[in-house]
Amino acid sequence: MEDRLQIMLVDDEEIVGKRLKSSLEKEGYAIEFFLTGSEALKRLDEKHFDIVVTDIRIDEIDGLEILDAVMENSPETKTIMITGYATAEIAREALAKGAFDFIAKPFRPKDLREVIIKAARQIKRD
Amino acid sequence: MPDKKSRATGPSLGSVLKSDDLAYPDGKFSAEMDRALRERPSFSIRSRLLLAFTLFFVLTLGITLWTMEILGDVHEKILFLEVADDFKVELQQARRFEKNFLLYGTNLDDARQHAVRAQQLTAKHSGRFLRIIGKDSLVVMNDQLAQYIKLLDAIGHGDRKKYESELRQHGAKMLRLAQDFVEKERKLVQSMLVLARRVPFIFLAALAILMVVVGVFLARQIIGVLTRLMEHTKRFADGDFTPIPPARKFRDEFSKLALMLNHMVRELDRHQRILTESHKLRAIGTLVAGVAHELNNPLNNIMLTASIFKDEYESIDEDERLEMLDDLVEQSERARKIVSNLLDFARQSETSIEPLDIRKILDETVALVGNHIKVKKIKLVLDVSDNLPVVHGDRQLLSQVFMNLIINAMDVLPEKGEIRIATRVDGDGDYLVVDISDNGPGIPEHIMGQIFDPFFTTKPSGKGTGLGLSVSRGIVRKLGGYIEVKSQLGKGTTFSVLLPVTSIPSELSANNSKRGKGTLVD
Numbered sequence: 001m002e003d004r005l006q007i008m009l010v011d012d013e014e015i016v017g018k019r020l021k022s023s024l025e026k027e028g029y030a031i032e033f034f035l036t037g038s039e040a041l042k043r044l045d046e047k048h049f050d051i052v053v054t055d056i057r058i059d060e061i062d063g064l065e066i067l068d069a070v071m072e073n074s075p076e077t078k079t080i081m082i083t084g085y086a087t088a089e090i091a092r093e094a095l096a097k098g099a100f101d102f103i104a105k106p107f108r109p110k111d112l113r114e115v116i117i118k119a120a121r122q123i124k125r126d
Numbered sequence: 127m128p129d130k131k132s133r134a135t136g137p138s139l140g141s142v143l144k145s146d147d148l149a150y151p152d153g154k155f156s157a158e159m160d161r162a163l164r165e166r167p168s169f170s171i172r173s174r175l176l177l178a179f180t181l182f183f184v185l186t187l188g189i190t191l192w193t194m195e196i197l198g199d200v201h202e203k204i205l206f207l208e209v210a211d212d213f214k215v216e217l218q219q220a221r222r223f224e225k226n227f228l229l230y231g232t233n234l235d236d237a238r239q240h241a242v243r244a245q246q247l248t249a250k251h252s253g254r255f256l257r258i259i260g261k262d263s264l265v266v267m268n269d270q271l272a273q274y275i276k277l278l279d280a281i282g283h284g285d286r287k288k289y290e291s292e293l294r295q296h297g298a299k300m301l302r303l304a305q306d307f308v309e310k311e312r313k314l315v316q317s318m319l320v321l322a323r324r325v326p327f328i329f330l331a332a333l334a335i336l337m338v339v340v341g342v343f344l345a346r347q348i349i350g351v352l353t354r355l356m357e358h359t360k361r362f363a364d365g366d367f368t369p370i371p372p373a374r375k376f377r378d379e380f381s382k383l384a385l386m387l388n389h390m391v392r393e394l395d396r397h398q399r400i401l402t403e404s405h406k407l408r409a410i411g412t413l414v415a416g417v418a419h420e421l422n423n424p425l426n427n428i429m430l431t432a433s434i435f436k437d438e439y440e441s442i443d444e445d446e447r448l449e450m451l452d453d454l455v456e457q458s459e460r461a462r463k464i465v466s467n468l469l470d471f472a473r474q475s476e477t478s479i480e481p482l483d484i485r486k487i488l489d490e491t492v493a494l495v496g497n498h499i500k501v502k503k504i505k506l507v508l509d510v511s512d513n514l515p516v517v518h519g520d521r522q523l524l525s526q527v528f529m530n531l532i533i534n535a536m537d538v539l540p541e542k543g544e545i546r547i548a549t550r551v552d553g554d555g556d557y558l559v560v561d562i563s564d565n566g567p568g569i570p571e572h573i574m575g576q577i578f579d580p581f582f583t584t585k586p587s588g589k590g591t592g593l594g595l596s597v598s599r600g601i602v603r604k605l606g607g608y609i610e611v612k613s614q615l616g617k618g619t620t621f622s623v624l625l626p627v628t629s630i631p632s633e634l635s636a637n638n639s640k641r642g643k644g645t646l647v648d
Contacts, residue, residue, distance in 0.1 A: 015427040015453055023434050026441070057419065084419045106426035108433040 010054040037061025078119040159369040169376035216244035424460040509548040530594040535564035563620040569613040
């Protein structure tokens, strides 16, 4: 079993996936990228992820539903929400539901990396 | 500059109201109506009633005085008749003694005595005689009496042969005159009494007729004004907020009512405008959020790509660098498109009234809601004729109206329902009509009157604002048109948007009330 952190990335923007996947893999994470919520949910059933990074607004299945699924099936997984427009309400709702943290679009890879490192530390501590 | 800002971000609502529009719509016009109402000479209902009662009083007083006058006359004449009877009796006595003298040669002194007594009577009651028979007759009567006495004296002195026939003739003439007077006066008294007895009945009849006439007149005036005011309030309820113009030459209590109604209508109008405004602001909020989200995606892509390009410049190969640069250009282009769409939209919003191609607007509107319709599996039939007359209006606003009506229809339809959009020109060719029909459950009678009310909604809370129809009606009315509704329970509902066919847009806002045509809902 590899010791790399397993990260799932969900966003309806192809470029987000393309860039972050290659960038984060260089950092030593194992990344799986999904364009739709339904694909992501299907994969969540099959495999355990340490961290899930998901856009809140995707398609018919939104980020909050993915968060619900994660919290239900593997509560130890850290979920990081990407909000298109950082409204306090949605962020608060996500955090109340058990999200680890959120990050507002547009962001730099560095910003996401920092949150992931924070989550990774938390995982180790757990 | 709130004006500019709202234009730039205006959603499918078109031009956003300028804030000074909110104050008073046709403020000047309205104030003029109020002044016209106020500046007429006052003729209050109170003074009209007072006038009517005064008229009755004067009439009654007149009749009473007249009756008193007649009775006074009668009284006077009766007194006169008493004296005249005495006078007549004296003369009769005088003549009897005169006859005795002529037959038997006796009683001449008695005859003279009675004649003198008659003379004394007229002298004593000369005033009364004067009043009743007049000066001329009195003089004639006195002369005849004096002449008679003179003749009696002459005969007494022995000239009997000479004066006998003259005496007789004169005596007969004098007596006849007196008798005639008495008879005439008696008849006069009788007829006056008959009249005095009839007067009250005639007066009562006249009074009754007059009361009916005055009553009907007053009632007609009051009811007429009330009916007119009721028509105005009905018009107000339909959303036509033109103030009440003065219709009479004077003002009264109803004018005050009209003033208050005008005031109420101004307030209503202002509130409606505020409502419309807030509805628009809400829509702007939604639009801004949407645009922000739209813009965030390319921006995020650019930021991620550019950051990685910089951070990992050394570690990535040539091909990848080019790909990243392509992505940057492409994403920038995407952002530019969003901005330019928004600008296009804002530019459209600037022009508010223009000649419109209804067919095009309907096509665009249907395209906008097309997705929702497909999801709900609703059949939409667009039956639009080719040669539609030109109407003027704001395409964004009209599109919003059609959108509201289509969405309303969609919300009540079950899956596989049908919405039919058809156009026609109404009978007189004055209006272009767009019918939006559904075969849904229909609108129950008891809420029919409320559906245009602001905040009235049948949708579950949170789903409908209850402003759609209210705002739509405001928009259509502003363009000089109407929205009519026909609904049959279980069969469906048809909303008809009537837009005036005109070539001069400036006429639209000025005189948009074609009365009697625009009864909505009911």
